[in-house]
Amino acid sequence: MAPLTPLLRVHELGKQFPGVRALHNVNLTIACGEVLAVIGENGAGKSTLMKILAGVQPADTGEIFIDGEPIQFQSVREALAQGVALIHQELNLAANLDLAANIFLGREPHQCGFIDQAKLHAEAAQHLKRVGLDLPSDTLVGDLPIGLQQLVEIAKALSCEARVLIMDEPTSSLSQHETETLFEVVRDLRAQGISVIYISHRLSEVKELADRVIVLRDGENAGELSREEINHDAMVRLMVGRDLSQFYDRKQHDPGDIVLELEEVRTPEHPHCAISMQLRAGEIVGLAGLVGSGRTELLQTIFGVTPSVGGNMNLAGEPFAPQNPREAIRAGLALAPEDRKQHGLILQMAVRENASLASLGRDHKNGLLNFEAEETVATEAVEQLAIKTPSLDQATVHLSGGNQQKVVLGKWLALKPRVLLLDEPTRGIDVGAKREMYRLMEQLAADGVAILFVSSELEEVLGMADRAFVMHEGRLAGELPRDQLSEEAVMQLATGTPLAA
Amino acid sequence: MKKNILGILGLLIAIFVITAVLNPKFISAYNMQNLVKWSSLYAIMGVGVAFVIITGGIDLSIGSVIGLTASLLAFTLSKNWDPAVAICAMLGLSALIGLVHGLLVTKAKLQPFVVTLCGLLIYRGMARWVTDNQSMGFKGHDQLNEIFSGKIPITDTFALPMPFVFLVVIAVAAALFLNRTIWGRYLLALGNNEEGARYSGIQTDNLKIAAYVICSLLAGISGLLFAFELDSVQPAQTGEFYELYAIAAAVLGGCSLRGGEGGILGVIIAAAVIRLIYNSINMLGISTHLEYAILGIVILAGVVADELIKRYTAKRAAAKQR
Numbered sequence: 154m155a156p157l158t159p160l161l162r163v164h165e166l167g168k169q170f171p172g173v174r175a176l177h178n179v180n181l182t183i184a185c186g187e188v189l190a191v192i193g194e195n196g197a198g199k200s201t202l203m204k205i206l207a208g209v210q211p212a213d214t215g216e217i218f219i220d221g222e223p224i225q226f227q228s229v230r231e232a233l234a235q236g237v238a239l240i241h242q243e244l245n246l247a248a249n250l251d252l253a254a255n256i257f258l259g260r261e262p263h264q265c266g267f268i269d270q271a272k273l274h275a276e277a278a279q280h281l282k283r284v285g286l287d288l289p290s291d292t293l294v295g296d297l298p299i300g301l302q303q304l305v306e307i308a309k310a311l312s313c314e315a316r317v318l319i320m321d322e323p324t325s326s327l328s329q330h331e332t333e334t335l336f337e338v339v340r341d342l343r344a345q346g347i348s349v350i351y352i353s354h355r356l357s358e359v360k361e362l363a364d365r366v367i368v369l370r371d372g373e374n375a376g377e378l379s380r381e382e383i384n385h386d387a388m389v390r391l392m393v394g395r396d397l398s399q400f401y402d403r404k405q406h407d408p409g410d411i412v413l414e415l416e417e418v419r420t421p422e423h424p425h426c427a428i429s430m431q432l433r434a435g436e437i438v439g440l441a442g443l444v445g446s447g448r449t450e451l452l453q454t455i456f457g458v459t460p461s462v463g464g465n466m467n468l469a470g471e472p473f474a475p476q477n478p479r480e481a482i483r484a485g486l487a488l489a490p491e492d493r494k495q496h497g498l499i500l501q502m503a504v505r506e507n508a509s510l511a512s513l514g515r516d517h518k519n520g521l522l523n524f525e526a527e528e529t530v531a532t533e534a535v536e537q538l539a540i541k542t543p544s545l546d547q548a549t550v551h552l553s554g555g556n557q558q559k560v561v562l563g564k565w566l567a568l569k570p571r572v573l574l575l576d577e578p579t580r581g582i583d584v585g586a587k588r589e590m591y592r593l594m595e596q597l598a599a600d601g602v603a604i605l606f607v608s609s610e611l612e613e614v615l616g617m618a619d620r621a622f623v624m625h626e627g628r629l630a631g632e633l634p635r636d637q638l639s640e641e642a643v644m645q646l647a648t649g650t651p652l653a654a
Numbered sequence: 655m656k657k658n659i660l661g662i663l664g665l666l667i668a669i670f671v672i673t674a675v676l677n678p679k680f681i682s683a684y685n686m687q688n689l690v691k692w693s694s695l696y697a698i699m700g701v702g703v704a705f706v707i708i709t710g711g712i713d714l715s716i717g718s719v720i721g722l723t724a725s726l727l728a729f730t731l732s733k734n735w736d737p738a739v740a741i742c743a744m745l746g747l748s749a750l751i752g753l754v755h756g757l758l759v760t761k762a763k764l765q766p767f768v769v770t771l772c773g774l775l776i777y778r779g780m781a782r783w784v785t786d787n788q789s790m791g792f793k794g795h796d797q798l799n800e801i802f803s804g805k806i807p808i809t810d811t812f813a814l815p816m817p818f819v820f821l822v823v824i825a826v827a828a829a830l831f832l833n834r835t836i837w838g839r840y841l842l843a844l845g846n847n848e849e850g851a852r853y854s855g856i857q858t859d860n861l862k863i864a865a866y867v868i869c870s871l872l873a874g875i876s877g878l879l880f881a882f883e884l885d886s887v888q889p890a891q892t893g894e895f896y897e898l899y900a901i902a903a904a905v906l907g908g909c910s911l912r913g914g915e916g917g918i919l920g921v922i923i924a925a926a927v928i929r930l931i932y933n934s935i936n937m938l939g940i941s942t943h944l945e946y947a948i949l950g951i952v953i954l955a956g957v958v959a960d961e962l963i964k965r966y967t968a969k970r971a972a973a974k975q976r
């Protein structure tokens with residue numbers, strides 16, 4: 154039923170960065186009201202392609218057609234005028250302004266320079282309704298959870314009469330529920346004839362949502378799947394170029410002694426909730442719950458980022474009360490944080506410097522940098538995690554999102570910690586790297602490391618955890634041993650429903 | 655994080671050559687000696703403030719710290735303090751000032767601009783009050799004079815001034831610290847992303863405090879050098895506006911006011927450029943009323959040229975790969 158001229162056509166697009174051929178002769182078409190998923194390994198060129206379509210950066214070669222007309226975008230504004238809008242993963246909303254002001258930022262309806270408030274709010278309300286946001290248009294954006302903020306971004310794009318909506322990993326920081334809401338909105342938009350280009354590493358989501366999938370590999374078209382052909386294995390085969398078997402390779406562990414013990418620990422964020430738990434050597438423990446349930450805060454308190462405001466911790470039987478990350482690191486802990494840009498990386502610094510940053514304090518000679526050790530640490534990280542970078546001296550800001558995540562992980566693995574805290578370790582990394590990550594966790598556990606990992610991907614918790622804690626509104630809602638771990642059980646606890654006996 | 659010093663080095667050479675061609679007296683041993691001396695004095699301040707700028711902060715109090723240490727040194731000597739004690743007291747005082755700045759910035763979470771702006775006012779006021787705003791000299795302190803403003807003869811006519819010796823020692827130590835120690839690396843990291851650095855186990859507060867201490871201590875040392883260079887101290891004037899030269903040298907030398915970027919060599923060359931401009935204006939008979947205007951224009955041009963060179967090399971690198 155696709156119309157003869159597609160809405161948007163990309164012809165032989167190419168883009169080169171220093172040392173990296175990001176895109177090479179890439180072709181793509183999208184019809185009106187089509188949901189097109191673009192998938193590929195980390196660094197395959199997905200984000201680059203989308204940035205070119207949205208006018209963020211120019212292409213080196215190739216052409217873009219809209220309605221059959223060749224066009225050239227010099228800026229985001231020009232792309233918007235042609236109806237192409239990119240929803241950034243880092244949302245660009247002003248938290249101190251209300252919904253209406255955000256939606257029309259820079260395009261406020263006005264009379265003689267005075268904002269026409271009545272019109273502003275009336276029109277904003279319409280766009281909010283289109284994305285299913287049932288909120289007064291004078292709600293402050295900062296008061297909304299991240300998932301709803303994303304819907305505001307979409308409303309903003311619609312208000313510019315976007316015809317092609319590009320979403321780069323929109324669900325990576327959304328809760329399950331928020332993801333479902335987003336999908337409903339996308340289906341609605343499709344029914345209204347709006348085209349959506351959608352990037353994700355979560356193949357189950359792609360399967361659920363996409364009408365068609367195109368696959369990029371090393372900056373080139375690697376294949377295309379129509380609705381009927383979309384399945385997990387086919388996608389993986391096109392992305393990686395071979396089959397990946399045995400995704401979760403879990404062995405039975407014999408947990409050792411208790412390494413870390415929390416007794417009624419209270420985080421500054423949720424001071425009324427006392428949390429007690431134990432971690433044993435060689436154990437992989439999941440920490441599940443909805444986004445915002447206090448999981449990240451708990452990890453931060455264990456790691457000394459935000460010291461606890463009550464209770465005790467014991468590390469291998471010794472009292473342990475880190476006041477800052479350094480003390481935690483010295484005691485043998487490591488935390489790979491959730492937010493790689495703010496907490497994980499020094500973006501302007503090279504891969505080498507980032508990978509070694511946490512282990513400098515261990516490897517130095519009387520305070521002098523040990524360049525050999527640094528090289529070893531960085532090389533190991535790149536090899537072990539298959540980080541795609543032209544050299545160790547590439548600034549991490551120029552790496553693809555998934556490869557940035559891998560650098561963060563590499564930095565912490567280099568410390569060879571006793572207790573490894575992972576906050577959404579596989580966010581944004583591709584299938585191959587995910588499997589590698591799981592293999593690494595498995596291997597670390599076998600070496601006696603105690604692992605506590607936060608994940609919003611239930612599948613991952615079910616696949617990897619020996620047991621799981623579930624959090625709800627800042628407190629520990631329950632603990633599930635492996636034989637009781639199920640999607641229903643986790644969701645029940647996570648939403649605050651007591652488990653049926 | 656490349657230190658691009660070629661641009662600023664080119665600027666130095668260009669002004670140098672032009673002035674030398676237009677006025678042969680420029681390269682006389684006497685003038686060169688003066689140029690080296692004053693460039694060194696500026697560079698020491700510049701190196702100090704570079705540390706603070708790398709953390710993403712700023713220090714506006716440098717000139718007043720110079721005024722305070724210079725005045726108090728003259729004052730205490732006139733009260734017959736032992737010279738060694740007086741010098742140590744001045745160094746201790748300037749380090750203490752840096753410590754207070756650092757604590758206010760990190761623990762009280764005040765903005766560096768505000769803290770050091772107040773410092774600028776406070777230390778100047780203290781200097782004038784303690785000394786009753788009297789000019790003072792250093793008669794009878796030949797030994798101190800020898801240490802701080804003596805000369806090491808090289809040829810019959812050219813001698814290396816002591817401030818240059820101070821600069822070499824300070825610059826080597828600073829460059830080693832910044833590029834070869836883990837703390838230097840930490841400083842650059844926290845200047846780029848403080849939270850990220852903290853998550854990596856870096857004691858960001860302590861390092862920032864250290865940066866302010868280094869900056870004020872170097873300002874204090876400059877104060878001693880200036881005092882003997884000028885031979886007399888005016889509590890109301892000595893060191894006035896010098897923080898601006900220091901900051902200009904740091905910025906022109908490649909430090910980003912956003913933090914996380916900068917190198918020692920660039921700052922030293924930039925300090926020399928600033929001093930050279932002054933000298934050239936004199937040598938070429940340009941009206942001294944234009945001094946500030948020319949200085950401003952050259953610094954602006956330098957920063958713009960630096961940015962253009964950066965973009966050009968990035969583009970060329972990209973083109974080469976194709």
Ligand SMILES: Nc1ncnc2c1ncn2[C@@H]1O[C@H](COP(=O)(O)OP(=O)(O)OP(=O)(O)O)[C@@H](O)[C@H]1O
Pocket residue numbers: 170171173174175193194195196197198199200201202541542551552553554555556581583
């Ligand atoms: N500004 C830049 N400078 C240099 N290299 C870049 C730049 N932007 C992207 N690259 C490189 O281009 C390649 C493609 O990156 P891109 O961000 O498009 O990947 P991606 O498919 O979105 O990956 P991910 O799934 O990890 O987000 C990567 O190798 C990346 O390192």
Ligand SMILES: [Mg+2]
Pocket residue numbers: 199200201321553554555
């Ligand atoms: Mg990407």
